[in-house]
Amino acid sequence: xxxxxxxxxxxxxxxxxxxxxxxxxxxxxxxxxxxxxxxxxxxxxxxxxxxxxxxxxxxxxxxxxxxxxxxxxxxxxxxxxxxxxxxxxxxxxxxxxxxxxxxxxxxxxxxxxxxxxxxxxxxxxxxxxxxxxxxxxxxxxxxxxxxxxxxxxxxxxxxxxxxxxxxxxxxxxxxxxxxxxxxxxxxxxxxxxxxxxxxxxxxxxxxxxxxxxxxxxxxxxxxxxxxxxxxxxxxxxxxxxxxxxxxxx
Amino acid sequence: xxxxxxxxxxxxxxxxxxxxxxxxxxxxxxxxxxxxxxxxxxxxxxxxxxxxxxxxxxxxxxxxxxxxxxxxxxxxxxxxxxxxxxxxxxxxxxxxxxxxxxxxxxxxxxxxxxxxxxxxxxxxxxxxxxxxxxxxxxxxxxxxxxxxxxxxxxxxxxxxxxxxxxxxxxxxxxxxxxxxxxxxxxxxxxxxxxxxxxxxxxxxxxxxxxxxxxxxxxxxxxxxxxxxxxxxxxxxxxxxxxxxxxxxxxxxxxxxxxxxxxxxxxxxxxxxxxxxxxxxxxxxxxxxxxxxxxxxxxxxxxxxxxxxxx
Numbered sequence: 203x204x205x206x207x208x209x210x211x212x213x214x215x216x217x218x219x220x221x222x223x224x225x226x227x228x229x230x231x232x233x234x235x236x237x238x239x240x241x242x243x244x245x246x247x248x249x250x251x252x253x254x255x256x257x258x259x260x261x262x263x264x265x266x267x268x269x270x271x272x273x274x275x276x277x278x279x280x281x282x283x284x285x286x287x288x289x290x291x292x293x294x295x296x297x298x299x300x301x302x303x304x305x306x307x308x309x310x311x312x313x314x315x316x317x318x319x320x321x322x323x324x325x326x327x328x329x330x331x332x333x334x335x336x337x338x339x340x341x342x343x344x345x346x347x348x349x350x351x352x353x354x355x356x357x358x359x360x361x362x363x364x365x366x367x368x369x370x371x372x373x374x375x376x377x378x379x380x381x382x383x384x385x386x387x388x389x390x391x392x393x394x395x396x397x398x399x400x401x402x403x404x405x406x407x408x409x410x411x412x413x414x415x416x417x418x419x420x421x422x423x424x425x426x427x428x429x430x431x432x433x434x435x436x437x438x439x440x441x442x443x444x445x446x447x448x449x450x451x
Numbered sequence: 452x453x454x455x456x457x458x459x460x461x462x463x464x465x466x467x468x469x470x471x472x473x474x475x476x477x478x479x480x481x482x483x484x485x486x487x488x489x490x491x492x493x494x495x496x497x498x499x500x501x502x503x504x505x506x507x508x509x510x511x512x513x514x515x516x517x518x519x520x521x522x523x524x525x526x527x528x529x530x531x532x533x534x535x536x537x538x539x540x541x542x543x544x545x546x547x548x549x550x551x552x553x554x555x556x557x558x559x560x561x562x563x564x565x566x567x568x569x570x571x572x573x574x575x576x577x578x579x580x581x582x583x584x585x586x587x588x589x590x591x592x593x594x595x596x597x598x599x600x601x602x603x604x605x606x607x608x609x610x611x612x613x614x615x616x617x618x619x620x621x622x623x624x625x626x627x628x629x630x631x632x633x634x635x636x637x638x639x640x641x642x643x644x645x646x647x648x649x650x651x652x653x654x655x656x657x658x659x660x661x662x663x664x665x666x667x668x669x670x671x672x673x674x675x676x677x678x679x680x681x682x683x684x685x686x687x688x689x690x691x692x693x694x695x696x697x698x699x700x701x702x703x704x705x706x707x708x709x710x711x712x713x714x715x716x717x718x719x720x721x722x723x724x725x726x727x728x729x730x731x732x733x734x735x736x737x738x739x740x741x742x743x744x745x746x747x748x749x750x751x752x753x754x755x756x757x758x759x760x761x
Contacts, residue, residue: 218715219579228583296551297560322696324578326563331521331551340626341521343548346690356630361544362643362699363461363634364691368520371626380680380697381690417560420573421586428722431743437756440728440746444761448726448743450647450705451672451761 203350203372205248205257206312208303209241209277211270212323225421228323237273240318242280243378246385247348248316249281256350257314259283263306265299267291271401278396279388285401294406295415296324300332305409307337312373314355319344319377330377340370344379452480452571455532457524457540457549458487458499462517465498467644468541470605475598476539477504477606478568484509485613486531488524490517496615503607507614513621518632519545522624525552530620532557532593536571542597542700554595562587562596580696580719600643601702601723635691642692645675647705650694650721653681654710654731654750661687664751665709667758677701677721679711695720710750713738730754 213219214234222229237245251257262277264270265288274285288302307315315337320327327343334341342348342357346365349356350372358367360379370376406413434440444451454476459466469485476483484507485499496510509531515523532538532553540546542564554561566584567575573588574596642648649669655661661682669676677694678687694701696719706724711717713729713736721727722741729742730753739745746753 213579215715219582221583228579295560297555297558300555319697322580325580325696326551327547328551328554328561328563331548332555334521335525335552335555338624338626340624341548341552342627343521344544359544360690361632362691364632364689366518366632367630368518369628369630374626381684415560416590417562418588418590419585420588422578422583423586425577425581425584425722428727428741428743431727431739431741431745433739434744434746437746437753437760440744440757441760443744444705444726444728448705450726 203257203313204259204261204310205251205314205316206307206310207244207248207260207262207277207282207316208329209245209262209264209273210238210321211235211264211266211273212238212321215239215322221422221424225423227419227422235269237276238318238321240320240378240380242385243380243382244316244318245277245280245282246383247378250383251350252281261286261310261312263288263303265290265294265302265406274401275396276388278399279392280386284399286404287401288404288406290406290413292413293415294413295417296326296328297332298406298411298413298415300329300336301411302406302409303333304336305411314372315375317375317377319379330375334375337373337375340374342368342370342374343377345376346379346381348376348382452537453482453535454480454484454537454539455535456483456485457528457538457546458485458495459541459543459545460487460489460492460495462489462492463494465495467605467641468543468600469499470502470608471600471603472539472541472598473502473504474603474606475565475568476537479537479571482506486511486528488516488519488527490514498608500613500615501609501611503610505611505613507616510615510617511620512617515621515623518629519549520627520629521548521552522627523622524549525556526622526624527620528553529556535593537594540597542599546597550595550597557593559591559593559595560589562589564599565596566599566602580715581722582715599700601700635689639669640673640675642675642677643699643701645703647672647674648677648701648703649674649707649709650677650679650711651682651687651709652679652711653685655682655687658687664754668707668754671758671761679717708738709754711738712736713741
């Protein structure tokens, strides 16, 4: 079966972001960018399914600026077969990204669509669910284990109280949680090979989707700062402070 | 403004998160309906009717909603939502699973993790793991959002007198089935709602040590127990105890971080706590930057001493 995996280029998880002085957004100039960690896990899972003989072809797709080609190449170095970049420099919301992905699903007809559960920049946690709704398929969000047998997928999900296992008819959309797997390190020969793999460039208009969003960001600001704390030198001092100063015990 | 709130529940009792969502809804308007979609959930509807500020409860009690599968519940919510200006759910795994699906069915954008209501269509939400706060304005005809429960104080659950109306809809998309669940049993308070949280990180060393050192402290303080992702990945505790961007977001009165260095990912889940205490052997640990009080020392000695002195 064919698997489609969506990946996003985001600020590297270890970067401490800075807010622009005009409060219009986060300053992304000269900041290290990477593949969103949850997306990397989704790619790794597709590759593992291919290694098990369940998946025959992996197509990775990204929606965004030209530079996202780097993340598509890394995904191909991990083991994806080919890539599609839906290139746009405009702002594009989660719903619009889901609509573009729906267009690609209609063309590629994958049985399995894998995404990360959320992007670590906008923290929305929406695209997989929205895509599934547009496809009219089943969805399994926050997946920590996937078993595919025939035309069904059994997925264990991380829910607030513990774990839940559901069964979906394929085609279906699954979003990965952190514990689904540990992505492999990419070797240099794989990076070289990935350079030769096919990468098609499209635009949102090719799928009849207008960019933009009806959620306008008016302002981005720093979170309120906590006042500086103090180091205490002994347990007695800590207990005294918690009792008499903070009054929490 | 007519607001539909999706109840958080387990078919037996109304989840505390719903009380925080109703509090957020009250900042938008006063016409608040709670939808209880479940199976054998009469008691939940009765509890929802007593919640302060709720004017109506809709009970959709059908076998297809028993486990709140997103496909079935989202179809129901999308149908009902057309009569409302706002649809809100808690930012729990259930709310996050269902609401974006409803949004796509209604062809509208959605706001995740609302932490403040500025006006009926303008909200604040954290982005970049809580390192930035965005103010967003929605131009959609129906405004959908999940609410970060720790950002709104729960309303009373015993002063309301709403009417309960049953609907017979039984949407079954037929694409998903519930198989099983493993729910963790604990006598301690629920992590997201606890007044005090004691959390352990990689520094506690092992599962045995986590319990040997932290259980007595949590018992003494009546606290819920949490963990950093490192402690979960190392197998010290199950993943539903994880506090952070990818786990639970907590804002208790007192958060005690033991053997936790304080990665961005973890701070996103607890830095809105009222008082933060860090116990760590590393003087340079990033957790100290957000802690109100920090103590440098060996947690295996410090924590038992703390237990004996409080």
